[in-house]
Amino acid sequence: MTRRRTTTADRLATLVGSVVGGPLPVRIRAWDGSEAGPAGATVLHVRSRRALRRLLWSPGELGLAEAYVGGDLDIEGDLAQGLSTVWAAHRSGAVDAPSIGVRKVPSLIGTAVRLGALGPRPPAPGQAQLSGRRHSRTRDRAAIAHHYDLSNDFYELLLDDSMAYSCGYWTDGPDGDLADAQQAKLDLICRKLGLTPGARHLDIGCGWGSLICHAAQHFGTTSVGVTLSRQQYEYVSKRVADAGLGDRVTVVHADYRDLAEGGPLAQRYRGFDAVSTIEMGEHVGDAEYPAFTQLLHDVLRPGGRALVQQMSRSETRPGGGAFIETYIAPDMHMKPLGTTVSLINGSGLEIRDVHALREHYDWTVSAWARTLEDRWDEVVTMIGEVGARVWRLYLVGGALAFAENRMGVDQILAVRPDPTGQASMEPSRRVWES
Structure with missing residues (x-):
């Protein structure tokens, strides 16, 4: 034999x-x-x-x-x-x-x-090149630039017309439309924040301006967006001008820490009726997060509302992992939901609601992944073969992590109580159901 x-x-x-x-x-x-x-x-x-x-x-x-x-x-x-x-x-x-x-x-x-596989370590293709102390201002700026300053053309291809780069709200389920889901998400946030004509609204980590423009156009707010990305700042500035919103929407190119007590923008940006931060807290870092939640408290007037939309992962079921945190969003860190809620509460804000959207992110990322595949050749032209494969693995793996409950995402609604401890919010029903 x-x-x-x-x-x-x-x-x-x-x-x-x-x-x-x-x-x-x-x-x-x-x-x-x-x-x-x-x-x-x-x-x-x-x-x-x-x-x-x-x-x-x-x-x-x-x-x-x-x-x-x-x-x-x-x-x-x-x-x-x-x-x-x-x-x-x-x-x-x-x-x-x-x-x-x-x-x-x-x-x-x-x-x-x-x-025949032994040899020197192969160079890492497409990896972010960062230096300096983690979450220093200089390193954070470089980390944000690596991900968000990739190419406006690429993000315009990948996303819907709103340019919302965060979890949508799929009111019609997974068979719905991505653009409808993003509009529903923006409406949901504005309703939770109780935005009305003339309300002063601050969005920390405003991305490409989807929320601040939506709030001004559909809820009559005066909104301010803050971004650390130069490319996003320039994009939002043009978007605001083109939409004729210059009298109601302002975009600021700054580090969020500039708004903290003692920072150069602290006195100018206070007394807001509402503050939002949509999937930005993952970039803040563990050591810096208590100061970040304190900022959310300090920018609000008594009775003002805060909404944090943030991804999470548990200690026993890790989600994002080394690939995402090395290739996609350097230095990003996702913590357990309970830890985030505790830190927000510890700043002096009162937690009023936690809304899980995990399945919605599976559907959102899957929609982006389908667009990537449908327009693969254009993507390769824009960001190269390595970049396209990075994003394919990121989107497919990310959707799977949400589908299998290895990652989560939640909207956390909080309020700054007045001096007597009152929340100025009706306790008997959820605010977005009005």
Whole structure:
């Protein structure tokens, strides 16, 4: 009986199985065309030895992501299904998160030598280049620029006409329209904040101006938006001028800390009827978050309302992970919902409502991902092949994280009580249902 020759794919399967501590839930196709693993399973195509080298240098999510982004690794067929298969195997305990223990090193090195995969660490494709102290003003500015100053043309392609880059509110469910979901979200925020004609409204981290323009146009507010992104500031300034909203909408290019007590903008921006911050708190950092929530309190008049829309992840079910926090939004940090609520409450604000929108973010990100695929060639022209693959992995993986409850997003409504402790809000019904 002739013994079957050990193929490159066999060696890869053995190597990766050793790293994850169990049989692979996917089928491997190696760079020489050989295959190994369960028949009919999702195919992981290892296109070059460099993919393996990346995994040896970074035996975890980041190494796998870099191999995919760099084109050294592909999942054939439905990327979401492939990622879901791997996560399901991890949840069931069939495989562990990739790791290399000391006892595994000799055999792994031997296999890597036979496969010709040893060598210097490959450069990280498309990774943010940041320096300095984490969450210093200079580093925060660079981190924001890496993500948001990518290209206005790209975001205009990816998003709907509102340019809202945050979770929509899908009143018609997942079969609804993205533009309708974003308009419903903007309306929802304005109703929760109790905005009425003449109300003074501050939006910290205003993005491309969707909320401040919507509030002024449809609720009659005088709104101020603050952004650290130069490109967003220039875009919103033109948007406001083109819409004829210059008398009611102001955009400020500044660090949010400039509004804090003692900051250069502190005295000018106080006494607001409402303050919002939509998916900006994830960029603030743990050490800085108490001061951030104190700012939300301080900019309000007594009786004024605050709305925080923020992503979350639990300590036991991590969500965003090393890839998102390295390639997409550097230094971003998502904390458990309970921690965020506690910190907001600790600033002196009273929590009035917490509204979970987790499924809505799955539907929102999935809509962006469909647009990315439908207009793939245009995306590649705008941001390059590596950039396009970064965004594909980000959007597909992000939608899956919300769908599988590894990440959440919530709207947290709070109020600054008056000196007697009163909230100036009706306690018997939810404000947005009026």
